[in-house]
Amino acid sequence: MNPEASQSLARRQMLRYGGFGLGSIALQNLLQAEGGVGGPSGYPHAPPKAKSVIWLFMRGGLSHMESFDPKPALNQYQGKSIDETPYADVLNPDRFKDLRVVVVNDANGKQRTKIYPLQVGAKRYGQSGAEVSDWFPHIGSCVDDLSIIRSMWTTDNNHGAQVQFHSGRHMLDPRVPTIGAWIHYGLGSLNDSLPQFITMGSRFFDVRDGHYLGPAHDAVSLKVDPENPLAFAKPEEAIAERDQRLGFGLVNRLNRLTAEKFPHDPVLEARIKSYELAYRMQTAVPEVINFDGESEATKKLYGLDQKETKPFGEQLLAARRFVEKGTRFIQIMHGTGAAGSWDQHSKLKEKHSELSMQVDRPVAGLLKDLKQRGLLDETIVVFATEFGRSPGSQGSDGRDHHPFGFSVWMAGGGIKGGVVHGATDELGFHATEDPHYVTDVHATIMKQLGLDARRLEVPGHKRLDMDFGEPIKEIIA
């Protein structure tokens, strides 16, 4: 099909999906919008099922067995060496051939063979009866809205796997754009007054997203602080609102006069537009993270009433408000430090229970809130981590990194509810049934957003099949 035809088709389809309120196209990079340089049109390639993504990432490595893939066999064989169980074959060296080690001889990221029992119980929830650990009772109560994927795998046995989960490429490969950057690059804006790709929480390994797509596609870093939500969101020294408004007016008037002297300059046109947007953005962003208009019930839903759940809850509430106002991709990192808080080489029970308490209620609150507002249909929520944790114990009370099998879940935006897809073996060691590499999650999101990643490729930057992944069709409604 020729590109113009497909574009106008997309435009017609967008009109039909009028509820999505497409404001304009790809204004993140205005020059692109003005046709100054090549790039995608900003329209989806196919009718979209979803318009936004909320990406929740547990940094450090959440134990899959103690969250969304409970394994009773671990209790049965606790204290035994894996060799002594019927599942000795999980240690077959052939099954580790995909592993790529960054830090040679590292103390972590080893095969732990002494089976460590589950540190928490699990229950079946909802009509689907999917099992979820007792550390996540609130998320458990939403299980009929989730597709749990229990068969993820990755290739990095260290925390560089965070980069891998976001970009699809291992730490030892050159850096490539992250999933958020691709979506930002491929899709137009839904609200010109708001940044379209936001990141909250701390990052460590790779703080850029755009890479060869350019810095304009890096996430905008944001704090839930109406006074100072993002860099330069308001004048760093007091300037009266009126003075500033008049100042923007003068800039606009002078730039338009310049256009007479330098006509047909797409850059100048884009610059004028960017000032109009900036002026709106500096009121729009603080407004979104001001929760005064939210009811007490809503605040409570997100756990804002408890100090443990408040910090993450605020970020999630902000995320909902951004989605509501038309931000495309919001990525929220949970866990501090270089490795990430979820990295329990020791004290797994103590720390995992503490951390899960911080996220469980807010995440469930987000899902319920999105649902009650009718936003869940068009918003994909992803709950992920870079890898799982080892079925065997590390030290007396911890688990090691585990890239061979782990869980993530997705919800909303045309993702089926109440689905458990894929499986690890009885010990939770390898992804055995319908294994998925991390980019399959990306491909699923892209598909729901109506994007064809292969049509976004940039000349000179060849992508491999593995970079694209395959949509997980079993979880798509």
Place this chain on the structure above:
Amino acid sequence: MNSVLIVLTALIFSMAESNAAEAEDYLKEIKPVLQKRCYACHGALKQEKNLRLDTARQIIDSGIIESGELLKRLTSTDPETRMPQEAEALHAEEIEAIRSWIKNGMPAPVGELPEDDPASHWAFQRIEKPSLPPGGGAGNPIDAFLAVKHGEMGLKTQGEAERSLLLRRLYLDLTGLPPTKEQLTTSTPFESIVQELLASPQYGERWGRHWMDIWRYSDWYGLGKQLRNSQKHLWHWRDWIVNSLNTDKGYDRMIMEMIAGDELEPENPEVLAATGFLARNYYLFNRTTWLDDTIEHTSKAFLGLTMNCAKCHDHKYDPIEQTDYYRLRAIFEPHQVRLDAIAGEPDFEKNGLPRAFDDHPEAETQLHIRGNPATPDSEIKITAGVPILFAGFAPATKPVELPPYAWAPGTREYVQRDQLAAAKANLEGAKKALAKTQEKVANAAKSSEQTAGGEAITLKDTFDRKQPDLWTISGTGWTYNKGILIQTVPSQDKQFVRSKKSHPSDFDLTVDFRTTGGDNYKSVGIRFDVSDEGRSAHTVYASAHEAGPKVQISHTIDSKSSYPGGGKSAQPIRINEDYQLHVQVRGTLINVSLNGKFLLAYDLPNRNPGRLIELFAFDATAEFDSIEVVPLAPEITLKESGTPAQKTLDPMEELKLSRARLEEAELGVRVVEARILADKATLFGEGNGSPEEAARLELEHAVALASIGVLTAEAGKLEAAGKTLKSAEKAIGKSDAKYSPVRGSFKALETPEHKEPDYAATYAKTSTGRRLAFAQWITSRDNPLTARVAVNHLWLRHFGEPLVETVFDFGRQAPLPEHAALLDYLAVELIDSGWSMKHLHELMVTSAAWRRSSSNLDADPDTREKDTGNQFYWRMNPRRMESEVIRDSLTHLAGELDLTMGGPSVSPSQNTRRRSIYFKHSRDEKGQLLSRFDDADILACYRRSESIVPQQALALSNSSISIFMSKRVYTLFYEEEVERKFAEQVFEHILCRKPTSPELDACEDFLEDLKSESTQADSRIRLVHSLFNHNDFITIR
């Protein structure tokens, strides 16, 4: 070019006279697919299984259609047999097209020619100087070549830009700083100004930053103190770049020094600094990644070759084999990086020269099957060498015998001198400390407490009453009660009591307080260096956080706080216990004690201009009894940063410790002296130094150190310290002890398991010479790529567009450029001028092409229509300034730019006034303003982006630096009384052109509008601020 034309003509003719219509499907639907998916293995580049698919005739003649093999292979579901291998299958409609072509009888276009020989690719041919077009001899050759195209196309060029804009363009292009009014109004001829600017030191800074992009400059980064990437003190290389450009060192020589400076001039630090280019690629965790980066970016930067595409398999587009990749790796295999000592600084943390050297000349290289280091190919022997395609002019590799300083850096005079001096200074310190302790012990009996009388008290409050003249109170919960200042409401919001008076720069502060409760962090303390708006400060506080109580020094710059590990002391801070926090600051050195116990000596990263004091409680309730701030008495010596926290000692113990320290220091001097002599004897057979004597002294010294360890051990660590001492004492008797030679360098760890002391102090005496031979090959007159790639980079940065679009790939993916003759002409100019960049700059900026107006105004409509994209340079391209130029210009126009050159990288704070090139630039540190405007990606930046996003508008309108600089510019012109004239002056100052009358009207209207509610000064500042937000401020017109 000609051959291409002939082929095209032949094709067109043959099609016209035969089965054009039927063959059209093949040409349109099939050939492009085959080209993209199959030619890499079955075309001119490679002929796997002797099969070529690059003409229809060859496909038909091969018999694969007849045998059904073609369709079978394309549609197979078995990955072993399906074509293309290791890649996505052809799409269904593509296969369908092939099917129907076969069905139609496989009509082949007559005269279809096979792919050209890959070696005949334009960029792989030796660069020959094209003759100038007829009549082009007199003027600038650039214009002569372009004029030919303009003539052919019938394009009409724009005239020269107005002089002030032209000068601004020139200043920004060559120095990165806009011209002043005097510089704009001078009548000096343009050509002379060009000479002047090329001779100015700011030229090297401007173009240094460009080359730092291409050569991937990055300051070191890692995790905490652990160095993982690049090298400390890499600024030596940055300074080398700037200096090399300023002295117009030949580009060929620059390349040689960067790749092989250590083999070229092994003892010359000025040359060794260039190898920072290699040191930058250092990566602690993985040698293959390190070398991959080295190979990829050396090839891209200098040769425009994507060697990285040949790491796992033969190159898919260029005639480069996988073995070529590993031959290149073998060139770099022996090298490692180290810091060499710099005269006058024995501490490698503070300074050192990062440099490359051949550490393992014998190291072998193996080809990794499919690029996987876990599967080396033992069948193939890899020898160092350049890609075979270009090996014809490769010089022979000659090993380089190194002089002593290169392989035994510890024998350099200044290294010995500095280490001895450091040991002696330590001894002097120990002597003084002993005398002081003795005095203290003597006085201890005499008096209990003597307060220093007559000292100028700067700020003192015992909180008997509220004193609004002294303090500003902010936040809720503050009350005064019976001589106590109380914070009753725990909050994470900013709540503070801020002084109205400034504190002295060097001061001595004492505050008495109790933490009475709180939620989580329970932090109570003081801030100093607080700026008026409170956005920057240093903080010292005690946190009763249950998870980790501590005393901490933290820094807040532009409202961003950091909590350095070195500024932390874990302490059991308790609720409702009385604490006296004592803070002493001199320059950037800060000492902190709690209840008389010394805890921290730390170097502040900077001193903020603010000088206010704050008392605060964060997430805590607290009671303050008193605060006193006095100037720091000059006679007080502060402890140097890194001094370990003090254990509480009684006077007699302290005396014992001081004596032990003295003994240790005395031995320390003797150890260094003995080492120097022993080195001479063992390495060069000179003098009567004894390695045994040196070893014995080292053991004695170890005992002395261990004794101090016992005296200062904290409770719980005493036993371990005792053990250390015992084993040190036991070691003295051993006869086989080896001494440690003087260390004149610090080798970067090859892997995290290694420890620096395990590395030898001397290195291989011979360097392989591989890198030198490689550099000579890159810079050979016969190398077809080097000069072309360099000229393209220069052109891009002067004209806004490159001559070859893919600036890092001149391989077969890069088609013959439109201005190929011009490119070659300039490349030869570069070579023939002795690789002088300044010569090229001059040629470019004095061309009529470069001097043209960038405006479309009054352009010939036909020209605009034919060449909207300005591919033929009939006008100049306007460009957006790079981020550094924006910040530097802003600061420079305000008269605030500090033009100091060189030295260690500085923190990228908005308060810093140095040029942006000197800002720390790494994964973890970069200027916030800079990053808004597409600063360099440290991983790869062959060409800057010029994005336009609203965040840029926010940065220029809201950043404190743009607001501050607007005020400064106002003060330069404030004496002008007439508003319109003021507007005219600042307009011209910032935009370098006279405003038009409507533009002046706009400015005047603005001032008039503001008048009602603002002072004249404020209105004028807002005007200046708006002009800094003008599109043409950040545009090079």
